[in-house]
Amino acid sequence: xxxxxxxxxxxxxxxxxxxxxxxxxxxxxxxxxWLGLAVFVVLTALAAWWGVLRGRGExxxxxxxxxxxxxxxxxxVVANETVGGPELITEVRGRAQGRRAIVFVVAPALNxxxxxxxxxxxxxxVTAQERLDASLVSMRSVGLDAAGEIGDGDPVQALEDAxxxxxxxxxxxxTHPPGRSLWLERGVVERARxxxxxxxxxxxxxxxxxxx
Amino acid sequence: xxxxAEAHDHHGPPPIHYSxxxxxxxxxxxxxxxxxxxxFGSFFTVYFFDRVVNHGVNGHWxxxxxxxxxxxxxxxxxxxxxxxxxxxWATTSIKKGNRTGMKAGLVLxxxxxxxFLLTQVAEYHRLGFxxxxxxxxxTFIGLTGLHAAHVFVGLTILLIMTIRAFRGHxxxxxxxxxxxxxxxxxxxxxxxxxxxxxxxxx
Numbered sequence: 001x002x003x004x005x006x007x008x009x010x011x012x013x014x015x016x017x018x019x020x021x022x023x024x025x026x027x028x029x030x031x032x033x034w035l036g037l038a039v040f041v042v043l044t045a046l047a048a049w050w051g052v053l054r055g056r057g058e059x060x061x062x063x064x065x066x067x068x069x070x071x072x073x074x075x076x077v078v079a080n081e082t083v084g085g086p087e088l089i090t091e092v093r094g095r096a097q098g099r100r101a102i103v104f105v106v107a108p109a110l111n112x113x114x115x116x117x118x119x120x121x122x123x124x125x126v127t128a129q130e131r132l133d134a135s136l137v138s139m140r141s142v143g144l145d146a147a148g149e150i151g152d153g154d155p156v157q158a159l160e161d162a163x164x165x166x167x168x169x170x171x172x173x174x175t176h177p178p179g180r181s182l183w184l185e186r187g188v189v190e191r192a193r194x195x196x197x198x199x200x201x202x203x204x205x206x207x208x209x210x211x212x
Numbered sequence: 213x214x215x216x217a218e219a220h221d222h223h224g225p226p227p228i229h230y231s232x233x234x235x236x237x238x239x240x241x242x243x244x245x246x247x248x249x250x251x252f253g254s255f256f257t258v259y260f261f262d263r264v265v266n267h268g269v270n271g272h273w274x275x276x277x278x279x280x281x282x283x284x285x286x287x288x289x290x291x292x293x294x295x296x297x298x299x300x301w302a303t304t305s306i307k308k309g310n311r312t313g314m315k316a317g318l319v320l321x322x323x324x325x326x327x328f329l330l331t332q333v334a335e336y337h338r339l340g341f342x343x344x345x346x347x348x349x350x351t352f353i354g355l356t357g358l359h360a361a362h363v364f365v366g367l368t369i370l371l372i373m374t375i376r377a378f379r380g381h382x383x384x385x386x387x388x389x390x391x392x393x394x395x396x397x398x399x400x401x402x403x404x405x406x407x408x409x410x411x412x413x414x
Contacts (some may be wrong), residue, residue: 011402012300018402019293022409029414035413051408 006168016070021047073101076168076198078159080175080183083107083135085205086159088174095170103139104166108133108158109207116153124212125150153190163196170199177206245399248362252403255358256410259351260286266347274348281335285412288328296401299370299394302377306387312354314382318374321397323386325367332360352411359400359407366400369393 021043025208029036037131075095082088083105091101111124128150139146151158159171173189183189263273274280276312302317341349373393381388 008300008303008391008398011395011398012296013295015296015398015401015405018405022405025407026413 017047027164062170066198071100073099073170074166074168075103076159076162076166076171077103077148078155078162078171078173079135079205080108080110080155080158080204081131082174082176082203082207083131084205085174085207086137087205088172088203089142090204091172091201091203092139092144095172096144101145103144103146104136104145104168105132105139106151106158106162106163107148108151109136109153110156111153121153124153152208154193155183159192159196165197168198170201171196172201172203174205177204219245234346245395248399249404252355252358255351256353256406257353257408258357262347262351275346278341278346278348278352279329280352281338282412284331284335285408288331289408291324291328292401292404295321295328296398298324299397303390303394306382306390307384309384311377311382315374315377316368318390322367322370322374325363325397329360329363329367331369332356332363335342344371355407359404362400362403366397368394371394376408 024043025036025040026040044050069108073096075092077092079085079088095101096103105121107128109121109124109128111121115121115124132148132150136146136148150163152161155173159173162168163171171192173183175183175193178184189200193200266273266275298320300317302314302321305311305313305317337352339353343350343353365385370393372388376389
Protein backbone atom coordinates (compact mmCIF):
# COMPACT_ATOMS: atom_id res chain seq x y z
CA UNK A 1 0.00 0.00 0.00
CA UNK A 2 1.31 3.47 -0.83
CA UNK A 3 1.80 6.07 1.86
CA UNK A 4 -0.93 8.74 1.42
CA UNK A 5 1.35 11.30 3.09
CA UNK A 6 4.25 10.78 0.70
CA UNK A 7 4.15 14.39 -0.42
CA UNK A 8 2.21 17.54 0.34
CA UNK A 9 0.13 17.06 -2.82
CA UNK A 10 -0.73 13.48 -1.86
CA UNK A 11 -1.72 14.59 1.65
CA UNK A 12 -3.95 17.34 0.19
CA UNK A 13 -5.76 14.83 -2.04
CA UNK A 14 -6.08 12.45 0.93
CA UNK A 15 -7.75 15.23 2.93
CA UNK A 16 -10.48 15.56 0.28
CA UNK A 17 -11.01 11.81 0.29
CA UNK A 18 -11.45 11.93 4.08
CA UNK A 19 -13.96 14.79 3.73
CA UNK A 20 -16.00 12.75 1.23
CA UNK A 21 -15.73 9.67 3.42
CA UNK A 22 -16.93 11.55 6.51
CA UNK A 23 -19.75 13.29 4.63
CA UNK A 24 -21.18 10.00 3.34
CA UNK A 25 -21.06 8.45 6.81
CA UNK A 26 -22.80 11.47 8.36
CA UNK A 27 -25.55 11.47 5.69
CA UNK A 28 -26.07 7.74 6.20
CA UNK A 29 -26.23 8.15 9.98
CA UNK A 30 -28.75 10.98 9.76
CA UNK A 31 -31.05 8.75 7.72
CA UNK A 32 -30.58 5.75 9.98
CA UNK A 33 -27.91 4.81 12.54
CA TRP A 34 -27.46 1.33 11.07
CA LEU A 35 -27.24 2.73 7.56
CA GLY A 36 -24.44 5.02 8.78
CA LEU A 37 -22.62 2.01 10.24
CA ALA A 38 -23.09 0.09 6.98
CA VAL A 39 -21.74 3.04 4.96
CA PHE A 40 -18.74 3.21 7.32
CA VAL A 41 -18.01 -0.54 6.94
CA VAL A 42 -18.47 -0.54 3.14
CA LEU A 43 -16.38 2.60 2.55
CA THR A 44 -13.61 1.39 4.86
CA ALA A 45 -13.51 -2.01 3.12
CA LEU A 46 -13.49 -0.31 -0.31
CA ALA A 47 -10.67 2.03 0.77
CA ALA A 48 -8.59 -0.90 2.08
CA TRP A 49 -9.25 -2.92 -1.10
CA TRP A 50 -8.36 0.01 -3.34
CA GLY A 51 -5.22 0.71 -1.32
CA VAL A 52 -3.98 -2.86 -1.61
CA LEU A 53 -4.87 -2.99 -5.32
CA ARG A 54 -3.08 0.30 -5.99
CA GLY A 55 0.02 -0.93 -4.20
CA ARG A 56 0.13 -4.06 -6.35
CA GLY A 57 -0.42 -2.33 -9.65
CA GLU A 58 2.31 0.28 -9.50
CA UNK A 59 2.89 1.79 -12.91
CA UNK A 60 6.12 1.33 -14.80
CA UNK A 61 8.98 3.63 -13.90
CA UNK A 62 9.41 6.33 -16.50
CA UNK A 63 12.67 5.99 -18.37
CA UNK A 64 14.07 9.38 -19.30
CA UNK A 65 16.26 9.57 -22.40
CA UNK A 66 19.99 9.48 -21.78
CA UNK A 67 21.61 12.90 -22.23
CA UNK A 68 24.93 11.33 -23.35
CA UNK A 69 26.18 10.56 -26.88
CA UNK A 70 23.67 8.83 -29.17
CA UNK A 71 26.06 5.99 -30.03
CA UNK A 72 26.71 5.12 -26.37
CA UNK A 73 25.04 1.87 -25.27
CA UNK A 74 24.42 1.63 -21.51
CA UNK A 75 24.06 -1.83 -20.02
CA UNK A 76 22.92 -2.34 -16.45
CA VAL A 77 23.72 -5.69 -14.83
CA VAL A 78 22.08 -6.87 -11.62
CA ALA A 79 23.33 -10.11 -10.15
CA ASN A 80 23.86 -11.92 -6.87
CA GLU A 81 26.50 -14.66 -6.41
CA THR A 82 26.38 -15.21 -10.18
CA VAL A 83 27.86 -11.79 -10.86
CA GLY A 84 31.20 -13.19 -12.05
CA GLY A 85 29.72 -16.18 -13.93
CA PRO A 86 31.12 -16.91 -17.44
CA GLU A 87 27.63 -17.01 -19.00
CA LEU A 88 26.98 -13.49 -17.75
CA ILE A 89 30.36 -12.18 -18.96
CA THR A 90 29.74 -13.78 -22.39
CA GLU A 91 26.25 -12.25 -22.61
CA VAL A 92 27.43 -8.77 -21.65
CA ARG A 93 30.42 -9.03 -24.01
CA GLY A 94 28.15 -10.08 -26.86
CA ARG A 95 25.83 -7.15 -26.31
CA ALA A 96 28.69 -4.67 -26.05
CA GLN A 97 30.47 -5.94 -29.15
CA GLY A 98 30.78 -3.61 -32.12
CA ARG A 99 29.62 -0.50 -30.33
CA ARG A 100 30.65 1.96 -27.67
CA ALA A 101 29.21 0.37 -24.52
CA ILE A 102 29.47 1.13 -20.84
CA VAL A 103 28.46 -1.41 -18.24
CA PHE A 104 27.21 -0.69 -14.75
CA VAL A 105 27.04 -3.59 -12.32
CA VAL A 106 24.78 -3.54 -9.26
CA ALA A 107 25.43 -6.10 -6.54
CA PRO A 108 22.49 -6.09 -4.10
CA ALA A 109 23.54 -6.29 -0.44
CA LEU A 110 21.66 -9.54 0.19
CA ASN A 111 20.69 -9.87 3.82
CA UNK A 112 18.48 -11.97 6.08
CA UNK A 113 15.09 -10.44 7.05
CA UNK A 114 16.11 -10.26 10.71
CA UNK A 115 19.31 -8.38 9.91
CA UNK A 116 17.42 -6.09 7.54
CA UNK A 117 14.89 -5.23 10.26
CA UNK A 118 17.68 -4.48 12.72
CA UNK A 119 19.67 -2.46 10.13
CA UNK A 120 22.60 -4.87 10.51
CA UNK A 121 23.74 -4.68 6.91
CA UNK A 122 27.49 -4.12 7.26
CA UNK A 123 28.33 -7.79 6.62
CA UNK A 124 25.99 -7.96 3.62
CA UNK A 125 27.57 -4.85 2.11
CA VAL A 126 31.10 -6.17 2.61
CA THR A 127 30.20 -9.44 0.86
CA ALA A 128 28.45 -7.56 -1.95
CA GLN A 129 31.50 -5.32 -2.37
CA GLU A 130 33.77 -8.40 -2.70
CA ARG A 131 31.45 -9.86 -5.36
CA LEU A 132 31.30 -6.54 -7.17
CA ASP A 133 35.08 -6.07 -7.16
CA ALA A 134 35.64 -9.59 -8.52
CA SER A 135 33.07 -9.10 -11.29
CA LEU A 136 34.51 -5.73 -12.31
CA VAL A 137 37.98 -7.30 -12.58
CA SER A 138 36.52 -10.08 -14.78
CA MET A 139 34.66 -7.64 -17.03
CA ARG A 140 37.57 -5.25 -17.41
CA SER A 141 39.89 -8.17 -18.21
CA VAL A 142 37.80 -8.89 -21.34
CA GLY A 143 37.87 -5.26 -22.40
CA LEU A 144 34.53 -4.04 -21.05
CA ASP A 145 34.20 -0.48 -19.75
CA ALA A 146 32.65 -1.36 -16.40
CA ALA A 147 31.86 0.33 -13.09
CA GLY A 148 29.48 -0.61 -10.31
CA GLU A 149 27.97 -0.11 -6.91
CA ILE A 150 26.30 -1.96 -4.07
CA GLY A 151 22.51 -1.91 -4.25
CA ASP A 152 19.53 -2.30 -1.96
CA GLY A 153 18.94 -5.76 -0.47
CA ASP A 154 15.74 -6.05 -2.52
CA PRO A 155 16.93 -6.72 -6.10
CA VAL A 156 13.94 -4.97 -7.70
CA GLN A 157 14.53 -1.92 -5.52
CA ALA A 158 18.25 -2.02 -6.36
CA LEU A 159 17.30 -2.17 -10.04
CA GLU A 160 14.96 0.80 -9.69
CA ASP A 161 17.62 2.87 -7.89
CA ALA A 162 20.18 2.08 -10.60
CA UNK A 163 17.71 2.77 -13.45
CA UNK A 164 17.06 6.22 -12.02
CA UNK A 165 20.76 7.09 -11.70
CA UNK A 166 22.40 5.19 -14.57
CA UNK A 167 19.57 5.38 -17.17
CA UNK A 168 20.42 2.16 -19.01
CA UNK A 169 19.42 1.21 -22.55
CA UNK A 170 19.00 -2.37 -21.43
CA UNK A 171 19.11 -4.44 -18.28
CA UNK A 172 20.58 -7.89 -17.68
CA UNK A 173 19.49 -9.83 -14.61
CA UNK A 174 21.59 -12.84 -13.72
CA THR A 175 20.28 -15.66 -11.51
CA HIS A 176 20.99 -19.24 -10.53
CA PRO A 177 19.12 -21.93 -12.55
CA PRO A 178 15.41 -22.55 -11.79
CA GLY A 179 15.03 -24.69 -8.69
CA ARG A 180 18.10 -23.20 -7.04
CA SER A 181 17.34 -19.53 -7.50
CA LEU A 182 15.62 -17.67 -4.69
CA TRP A 183 15.18 -14.66 -6.99
CA LEU A 184 13.26 -16.76 -9.54
CA GLU A 185 11.17 -18.26 -6.74
CA ARG A 186 10.27 -14.74 -5.62
CA GLY A 187 9.47 -13.68 -9.20
CA VAL A 188 12.17 -11.00 -9.33
CA VAL A 189 12.57 -11.20 -13.12
CA GLU A 190 8.80 -11.10 -13.80
CA ARG A 191 8.30 -8.22 -11.37
CA ALA A 192 11.16 -6.28 -12.95
CA ARG A 193 9.73 -6.84 -16.46
CA UNK A 194 6.34 -5.55 -15.33
CA UNK A 195 7.77 -2.60 -13.44
CA UNK A 196 10.36 -1.19 -15.83
CA UNK A 197 10.06 -0.16 -19.46
CA UNK A 198 13.71 -0.92 -20.20
CA UNK A 199 14.38 -4.13 -22.24
CA UNK A 200 15.39 -6.87 -19.82
CA UNK A 201 17.39 -10.04 -20.50
CA UNK A 202 17.48 -12.90 -18.03
CA UNK A 203 20.75 -14.84 -17.91
CA UNK A 204 21.01 -18.15 -16.05
CA UNK A 205 24.42 -18.88 -14.55
CA UNK A 206 25.05 -22.41 -13.32
CA UNK A 207 28.03 -21.97 -10.98
CA UNK A 208 28.06 -25.69 -10.04
CA UNK A 209 28.37 -26.77 -13.69
CA UNK A 210 31.01 -24.11 -14.32
CA UNK A 211 33.16 -25.45 -11.46
CA UNK A 212 33.10 -29.03 -12.87
CA UNK B 213 39.58 6.69 -16.18
CA UNK B 214 36.76 4.88 -18.01
CA UNK B 215 33.55 6.67 -18.91
CA UNK B 216 31.45 4.54 -16.56
CA ALA B 217 33.85 4.93 -13.66
CA GLU B 218 34.03 8.67 -14.27
CA ALA B 219 30.25 8.97 -14.25
CA HIS B 220 30.07 7.32 -10.83
CA ASP B 221 33.30 8.57 -9.32
CA HIS B 222 32.80 9.77 -5.78
CA HIS B 223 35.05 11.80 -3.46
CA GLY B 224 34.73 12.24 0.28
CA PRO B 225 32.65 10.11 2.66
CA PRO B 226 30.45 7.40 1.12
CA PRO B 227 26.97 8.55 0.12
CA ILE B 228 24.12 7.79 2.51
CA HIS B 229 22.51 4.50 1.58
CA TYR B 230 18.73 4.60 1.54
CA SER B 231 15.89 3.61 -0.73
CA UNK B 232 14.99 6.15 -3.41
CA UNK B 233 11.26 5.56 -2.89
CA UNK B 234 10.90 8.12 -0.13
CA UNK B 235 13.39 10.59 1.34
CA UNK B 236 14.39 10.16 5.02
CA UNK B 237 12.80 13.45 6.09
CA UNK B 238 9.43 12.58 4.51
CA UNK B 239 9.68 9.08 5.99
CA UNK B 240 10.38 10.65 9.40
CA UNK B 241 7.26 12.79 9.11
CA UNK B 242 5.26 9.73 8.06
CA UNK B 243 6.44 7.77 11.11
CA UNK B 244 5.64 10.75 13.31
CA UNK B 245 2.14 10.96 11.86
CA UNK B 246 1.69 7.20 12.35
CA UNK B 247 2.52 7.62 16.05
CA UNK B 248 0.10 10.56 16.22
CA UNK B 249 -2.65 8.45 14.72
CA UNK B 250 -2.07 5.92 17.48
CA UNK B 251 -2.31 8.69 20.08
CA PHE B 252 -5.59 9.98 18.61
CA GLY B 253 -6.74 6.37 18.28
CA SER B 254 -6.46 5.89 22.05
CA PHE B 255 -8.56 9.01 22.68
CA PHE B 256 -11.19 7.87 20.17
CA THR B 257 -11.29 4.46 21.83
CA VAL B 258 -12.07 6.10 25.18
CA TYR B 259 -14.73 8.29 23.53
CA PHE B 260 -16.47 5.38 21.81
CA PHE B 261 -16.24 3.22 24.92
CA ASP B 262 -17.90 5.96 26.93
CA ARG B 263 -20.55 6.43 24.26
CA VAL B 264 -21.38 2.72 24.01
CA VAL B 265 -21.46 2.27 27.79
CA ASN B 266 -23.51 5.39 28.59
CA HIS B 267 -25.68 5.66 25.48
CA GLY B 268 -28.37 3.38 26.83
CA VAL B 269 -29.06 5.35 30.01
CA ASN B 270 -31.52 7.80 28.47
CA GLY B 271 -31.16 6.97 24.81
CA HIS B 272 -29.54 10.36 24.21
CA TRP B 273 -26.02 11.22 23.12
CA UNK B 274 -24.59 13.46 24.33
CA UNK B 275 -26.34 13.48 27.72
CA UNK B 276 -29.23 16.01 27.60
CA UNK B 277 -27.56 18.60 29.85
CA UNK B 278 -24.75 19.11 27.29
CA UNK B 279 -24.99 21.19 24.16
CA UNK B 280 -22.33 20.82 21.44
CA UNK B 281 -21.62 24.02 19.48
CA UNK B 282 -22.05 22.32 16.09
CA UNK B 283 -22.47 25.49 14.00
CA UNK B 284 -19.32 27.07 15.41
CA UNK B 285 -17.41 23.83 14.83
CA UNK B 286 -18.72 23.73 11.25
CA UNK B 287 -17.41 27.25 10.63
CA UNK B 288 -14.09 26.17 12.14
CA UNK B 289 -14.08 23.18 9.79
CA UNK B 290 -14.54 25.45 6.78
CA UNK B 291 -11.68 27.65 8.02
CA UNK B 292 -9.35 24.68 8.46
CA UNK B 293 -10.19 23.06 5.12
CA UNK B 294 -9.64 26.41 3.38
CA UNK B 295 -6.28 26.72 5.13
CA UNK B 296 -5.30 23.36 3.63
CA UNK B 297 -6.04 24.87 0.23
CA UNK B 298 -3.82 27.87 0.95
CA UNK B 299 -0.87 25.77 2.16
CA UNK B 300 -1.23 23.67 -1.00
CA TRP B 301 -1.18 26.91 -2.99
CA ALA B 302 2.01 27.95 -1.14
CA THR B 303 3.69 24.63 -2.01
CA THR B 304 2.69 24.63 -5.67
CA SER B 305 3.73 28.29 -5.92
CA ILE B 306 7.29 27.71 -4.71
CA LYS B 307 7.58 24.66 -6.97
CA LYS B 308 6.84 27.01 -9.88
CA GLY B 309 9.22 29.65 -8.54
CA ASN B 310 6.42 32.03 -7.49
CA ARG B 311 7.71 33.41 -4.19
CA THR B 312 4.85 35.90 -3.77
CA GLY B 313 2.30 33.10 -4.01
CA MET B 314 4.25 31.09 -1.45
CA LYS B 315 4.42 33.96 1.02
CA ALA B 316 0.74 34.84 0.57
CA GLY B 317 -0.26 31.18 0.98
CA LEU B 318 1.76 30.81 4.18
CA VAL B 319 0.45 34.03 5.73
CA LEU B 320 -3.16 33.13 4.92
CA UNK B 321 -2.69 29.62 6.30
CA UNK B 322 -1.20 30.97 9.52
CA UNK B 323 -4.02 33.49 9.97
CA UNK B 324 -6.70 30.88 9.36
CA UNK B 325 -5.03 28.45 11.75
CA UNK B 326 -4.87 31.19 14.37
CA UNK B 327 -8.57 32.00 13.80
CA PHE B 328 -9.39 28.33 14.31
CA LEU B 329 -7.46 28.17 17.57
CA LEU B 330 -8.92 31.40 18.96
CA THR B 331 -12.44 30.26 18.04
CA GLN B 332 -11.76 26.99 19.81
CA VAL B 333 -10.64 28.84 22.96
CA ALA B 334 -13.76 31.03 22.81
CA GLU B 335 -15.87 27.89 22.41
CA TYR B 336 -14.40 26.38 25.57
CA HIS B 337 -15.30 29.53 27.52
CA ARG B 338 -18.92 29.28 26.37
CA LEU B 339 -19.34 25.51 26.72
CA GLY B 340 -20.68 25.64 30.27
CA PHE B 341 -18.96 22.42 31.32
CA UNK B 342 -15.47 21.29 32.18
CA UNK B 343 -13.43 18.09 32.31
CA UNK B 344 -14.63 17.31 35.84
CA UNK B 345 -18.32 17.10 34.79
CA UNK B 346 -19.09 13.53 33.62
CA UNK B 347 -17.06 11.31 31.29
CA UNK B 348 -18.62 12.89 28.17
CA UNK B 349 -17.28 16.31 29.17
CA UNK B 350 -13.84 14.82 29.85
CA THR B 351 -13.61 12.94 26.53
CA PHE B 352 -15.10 15.85 24.52
CA ILE B 353 -12.62 18.35 25.89
CA GLY B 354 -9.82 15.76 25.80
CA LEU B 355 -10.28 15.01 22.10
CA THR B 356 -10.87 18.56 20.92
CA GLY B 357 -8.10 19.80 23.24
CA LEU B 358 -5.66 17.24 21.87
CA HIS B 359 -6.45 18.46 18.38
CA ALA B 360 -6.10 22.10 19.46
CA ALA B 361 -2.65 21.28 20.84
CA HIS B 362 -1.71 19.90 17.42
CA VAL B 363 -3.00 23.06 15.75
CA PHE B 364 -0.78 25.05 18.12
CA VAL B 365 2.24 22.95 17.08
CA GLY B 366 1.22 23.39 13.43
CA LEU B 367 0.99 27.15 13.90
CA THR B 368 4.50 27.19 15.38
CA ILE B 369 5.79 25.28 12.35
CA LEU B 370 3.87 27.62 10.03
CA LEU B 371 5.34 30.66 11.78
CA ILE B 372 8.87 29.33 11.27
CA MET B 373 8.07 28.50 7.63
CA THR B 374 6.66 31.99 7.06
CA ILE B 375 9.65 33.73 8.67
CA ARG B 376 12.03 31.63 6.57
CA ALA B 377 10.02 32.40 3.42
CA PHE B 378 10.22 36.15 4.08
CA ARG B 379 13.96 35.85 4.74
CA GLY B 380 14.47 34.46 1.26
CA HIS B 381 14.66 30.75 2.02
CA UNK B 382 13.18 28.02 -0.23
CA UNK B 383 13.41 27.67 -4.00
CA UNK B 384 11.83 25.50 -6.71
CA UNK B 385 14.63 22.95 -6.09
CA UNK B 386 14.84 23.21 -2.28
CA UNK B 387 11.50 23.54 -0.50
CA UNK B 388 11.47 20.59 1.89
CA UNK B 389 10.60 22.87 4.79
CA UNK B 390 7.36 23.83 3.02
CA UNK B 391 6.60 20.26 1.89
CA UNK B 392 7.02 18.72 5.35
CA UNK B 393 5.13 21.49 7.14
CA UNK B 394 2.34 21.16 4.56
CA UNK B 395 2.05 17.43 5.18
CA UNK B 396 1.73 18.06 8.92
CA UNK B 397 -0.91 20.74 8.37
CA UNK B 398 -2.98 18.43 6.14
CA UNK B 399 -2.68 15.74 8.81
CA UNK B 400 -4.05 18.18 11.40
CA UNK B 401 -6.95 18.87 9.01
CA UNK B 402 -7.63 15.19 8.42
CA UNK B 403 -7.73 14.58 12.18
CA UNK B 404 -10.12 17.51 12.63
CA UNK B 405 -12.49 16.06 10.02
CA UNK B 406 -12.52 12.79 11.99
CA UNK B 407 -12.99 14.64 15.30
CA UNK B 408 -15.74 16.87 13.87
CA UNK B 409 -17.65 13.97 12.33
CA UNK B 410 -17.27 11.75 15.39
CA UNK B 411 -17.71 14.20 18.27
CA UNK B 412 -20.01 16.85 16.82
CA UNK B 413 -22.13 15.21 14.13
CA UNK B 414 -22.64 11.54 14.98
